[in-house]
Amino acid sequence: MTLVQIDNYGPWTVTPEPRREMDLQTLQSRLFADVAQFMGPRDAYVFSTRYDNMIAVTNGLDGAAHAALQESVGNRYPVSVSLGTGVAERPIDALESANRLLQTEGSAQDEGRTEVLAGDYLTETDPSDLQIAHFDVVDVTGKYTDRLNEFDTFLNVERAYGSLTRYLRDTHGALSFFVGGDNVVAVCPDLPERAFVDAVAHVAADADIELQVGVGRGASAHEAGFAAKHALEACRDDGTNVELSGAPVLGD
Ligand SMILES: Nc1nc2c(ncn2[C@@H]2O[C@H](COP(=O)(O)OP(=O)(O)OP(=O)(O)O)[C@@H](O)[C@H]2O)c(=O)[nH]1
Incomplete structure (x- = not known):
């Protein structure tokens, strides 16, 4: 970092x-x-x-x-x-x-x-070094953007972000950032799928907002983040809330 x-x-x-x-x-x-x-x-x-x-x-x-x-x-x-x-x-x-x-x-x-x-700098990198999770709200457009005024939509997204980011920081030492729209990118330590299932459940219970998340690994932030984006597409295609990518998508 x-x-x-x-x-x-x-x-x-x-x-x-x-x-x-x-x-x-x-x-x-x-x-x-x-x-x-x-x-x-x-x-x-x-x-x-x-x-x-x-x-x-x-x-x-x-x-x-x-x-x-x-x-x-x-x-x-x-x-x-x-x-x-x-x-x-x-x-x-x-x-x-x-x-x-x-x-x-x-x-x-x-x-x-x-x-x-x-x-210190990490100059010798390995494809398993980084795990990044890309979260977003399920159907933010239908539930919020097309129904509420922009400020109240923002408050809902911010509530989900606040709940998620505090949970991941306290539970795992992960750092999550709101990156626009309804998207949160979390820089994580080495976490199993269960941790992401629990994070999504926490936000549903705490903030009453349904999230989906794609998780990727890589030697760099781009590699891990790009794999996470592909995994998030799998959530959209399959209607699932948590997807982990396989091998990092090299060369993208
Ligand atoms: N930073 C960032 N913003 C994105 C990305 N994809 C979408 N967005 C933003 O998120 C907003 C909502 O888009 P979606 O998340 O696709 O919409 P949705 O209605 O929630 O649909 P589903 O995610 O398929 O449930 C868009 O208007 C963009 O502002 C992304 O990869 N990165």
Whole structure:
């Protein structure tokens, strides 16, 4: 995992006086788009989380690749980014160690702490390294989008997301991210099918929303995530709630 943290961003947003909100939104979403465009061709994933901090799945990327991202952001934006990296069996533990390295170097709002690059990299990868689950709401269009106003639809999807993401984090140390529409991508440790059956049952009981999930494995986030998307298609075709892909879909 890589933590991407904008350096000293809070003070910048109010210096010399508060900046227009839509300008900040533009900067944040463009920075996310640029980081995503950097990660995508390298088969990594990045999630926007709070935008001033983003979480990436960077199996296979070395220190030079991370430094190139920092240089490119520094050259093109009025802000710089620090990057902490960590490697562990459970995504939460990898993120914890990545995070701790930046926190040890100084505060997110310390003007003397800029462009830190610290941590371990997983450069030797194996097709069984990563497990990613792609969840979505069963028939969000028929149950919500075509029936409720957009805000109330959003509240329903957010309730499912909140329930799922807290459950997976607490039970398995998995990190789940809302990625738009009704979709949640979960970066998981090595979990059996039963764990996903239980997660879907938990959200049904806790939030009264029916989910389906495709699960994939791979050497990179793209490989695992793409296999998960194929497995989710199998849920749609077969009317099932949980599908695990077979071998990772290589070369896609
Ligand atoms: N990020 C992301 N969003 C998607 C993806 N597929 C669909 N979406 C979003 O999800 C919304 C709903 O699409 P679906 O999930 O196909 O619709 P549905 O009515 O729930 O249909 P089923 O999933 O077949 O039950 C779309 O409008 C998109 O915004 C995906 O692979 N990734």
